[in-house]
Amino acid sequence: MSNDPFADVSPWDEPTEAPIAETPEESPVTTAPATVSAAPNPFKIGLTFKAASGFDAEWITPTVYGGSADEVAQRTVDLIGALKEHGVIELASKAAEYTRGQFKGGSGGAAKAAPKRFEGGRVVAAGGGDSGGAPEGDTTCVHGQRTHRTGANWEAMFCPAREKSEQCPPAWKDKKTGRFVAKG
Structure with missing residues (x-):
């Protein structure tokens, strides 16, 4: 039977002659000794x-x-x-x-963050009021120092939790007061 798909023979026809057995080429024999692992450094x-x-x-x-x-x-x-x-x-x-020092959009990281304390169900910077030029308001959450981000007409502080489902709501900058406030 021919392997030519354009031949005038139907694949369902019975062959009239015995098919010629094709012999596959033999692979070359190597004389290299067998090793425990093929990888040089297993x-x-x-x-x-x-x-x-x-x-x-x-x-x-x-x-x-x-x-x-x-x-x-x-x-x-x-x-x-x-x-x-x-x-x-x-x-x-x-x-x-x-x-990290070359990054112009952030708050400077957790290494420079003020000590924290727990107050009213939230983690807040120690000392409360003056943050020494840092953003004021909800700049921390239960997961630590929030990350500062800006857009064309907005600013916000985002939760540092890795999993999106665990993140606290963002603290958006109130343009009237200049403070970051988490809603929710």
Whole structure:
């Protein structure tokens, strides 16, 4: 039977001749010895060095590979020692701090936030009134320091919770008073 789709033979017709058996080509034989694993470094460990507990903290996330668990463990110790010796962790922290300092739309982050206290069901900055030039009003929520955002004709402070379903309502800037007020 022909494999030609344009042939004048119906696929339902009985073949009149015995089909010729096609022999597949044989794959070449290799003489390489068999290995336990095809991967040159079957063991790996991923590390995360996080500078602080907040979402805005810088991370260094190296991965270490090796041919055995012992090799990966030793390489991990060597990596941590080299990161410390060459000041990589401190340099990454300084670079992240510099980058955050270049951002012109934010409140400066939680590192510069005033101490907090719980009052009337809300987290508020300690000292209450004067915030030293920072936005006034609802600049914090139960999840911490709110993030300042602006648009063409609006300003608001948003909850820092990662999950949208857990976020507190935004605190919108009242143009008459200049204070941020959470509604809801």
